Amino acid sequence: MVLGKQSIPFAFRAAFACTMAVLTLISSSRSLAGVLAESDIGISSAKDHDRVEIRLGESAVVRVVDEVAEYKRFFIDLYSTEPGFPDRVIPLRNGILRGLQTIAYPDSKVLRIIFHTTGSVPFRVADAETAVPFPATSVSDTGFARLRPTSRHLVVDVSRGGYPLPDLKPVGLRPLRPGGGAKRLVILDPGHGGADPGAKSIVTFGGRKLEEKDVVLSVAREVYRLLNKSPVVTAVMTRDDDREMSLEDRVAFAEKTDGDLFVSIHANSTKYHGRRDARGIEFYYLGETSDPALRQLEMAENLVDRSSLNKSESEHWDLIWKNMVKDNLDMQRPYGLQVANLVNEVFTQDVYFKSYNRGVKSARFRVLMNPVMPSVLVEIGYLDHPREVRNLAQPAFQQRIAKLIANGILEYFSQLDSELEFYQYEMN
Ligand SMILES: [Zn+2]
Known part of the structure; x- marks a missing residue:
């Protein structure tokens, strides 16, 4: 079953339609809009409690919409x-909020701030000066009656400990840093391992076929080494030896580690995807399968998960996919696309990969389905292409790929965080 737009729950579509109606109504009644800077949003945390403060412009009008029970936000x-x-998208760590997301509707002069929660936790939005809470409406309630009068300063509390609230020390507005840390954390995921070799070469090297699990491990190790040289990046690996690891475990590792970016590294085979003479690099972010021919590759990369073999394969993935759409996907997916585009851009500066570039695509790879951080999957080349495999077998070529991947990641971080210096490596 291919999940399309029709699979989005009806309630969600209805909600969206209502929201747009309100946005349109409002836009015609107001023309002046205040500008909210990033430094107008601050966040602080205590045990079982997160607080977000928002300093508003004079003309701002507030509407609070509760979707926690349905969508955990x-x-x-x-x-x-x-x-x-x-x-x-601003992932947050160690708190009850998983992240903030901002979406601008410039035509309507509306800024939406979405608070993604870890579960059904109570929240409260109040005027900071009067401490009067704003009643939350459901998304289907529309109309001006639900809008509150002007406030200058909002305090948003999310508390697992319930109310009355613990006494959070006033921290004032501490500007947000996306990710909340001084360092960026990358999780590198070399595909396959152990009894699962992944794709294999046709030609042999020293009597052995080249196996995907080995090539991607050596590339990942080099990316790891390069990234950890940066004072503002930490890289970790899901596996750094020849070990079998289920896709579920990789996703669990990502969620537990709670990084800023997940990068899975694989190598391809025409058996799974592409014409006989296919070669070159490919980048994937999580999304609907962009090309029916990709189903084969999806299955190949997803099949590793032994735990799913007692169920119908497609049923299993469809179920996970549906849950992802419902809860989290909308939060991470745009960032996955952004990372994939940026890394691809870096690769197109390389003479080889400029010629052999298969571009950015979306697919439903299980390993990318973590709700915590943006994820991409890189297929570094075709092990069954007679010329390309000779390149892929060379340590120097593997290091070149690693350097390009590292530079792509550094480029992504530098765009997220202009205050930190992310130096890229020179290509030779
Ligand atoms: Zn693979």
Whole structure:
């Protein structure tokens, strides 16, 4: 079953339609909009408690919408407000909030701030000066009656400990740093391992066929080495030896490690995907399968999961996919695409990969389905292409791929975080 738009729950579509109706109504009634800077949003945490403060413009009007029970999120629409920054996803660690997401509707001068929670936790949005909470509406309730009058300063509390609230020390507005840490954390995931070799070469090297699990491990190790040289990046690996690891374990590792980016490294075979003479690099982010021919590759990369073999394969993936769509996917997917595009861009500066570039695609790889951070999968080349495999077998070529991947990751981080210096490696 291919899941298309029709699989989005009806309630969600209805909600979206209502929301757009409100946005349109409001836009015609107001023209002046205040600009919200990133430094107007601050966050602080205590045990079982997260607090977000938002400093608003004079003309801002607030609407709070509760979707926690359904989608583990609530959001605030700020009318007459424009952001001074692009739409972003801000993962948060160690708290009850999993992350913030901002979406601007410039035509309506509305800024939506979505608060993704870890579960059904109570939240409260209050005016900081009067401490009067804003009633939350459900998304299907529309109309001006639900909008609150102007406030200058909002306090959003999410508390597992319940209310009354613990006394959080006033921290003032501490500007957000996406990811919340001084260092960026990357999880590198060399595919396959142990009894699962992945794709194999046809030609032999020293009497042995080249196996995907070995090539991607050596590339990942080099990316790891390069990234850890940067003072502002930490890299970790899901496996750093020849070990079998289920896809579930890789995803669990990602969730537990709670990084800023997950990069899975694989090598391809025309058996799974592509014409007989296919070669070159390919980048994937999590999404609907962009090409029916990719189903074969999806299955090949997803099949490793032994635990799913007692169920119908497609049923298993469809179920996970549905849950992902419901809960989290909308939060991470745009970032996965952004990373894939940036890494691809770096690769196109290389003479070989400029010629042999198969571009950015989306597919439903199980290993990318973690809700915590953006994820990409790189297929570094075709092990059954007679010329390309000779390159892939060479340590120097593997190091070149690793350097390009590292530079792509550093480029992504530097775009996220202009305050930190992410030096890239020179290509030779
Ligand atoms: Zn693979």
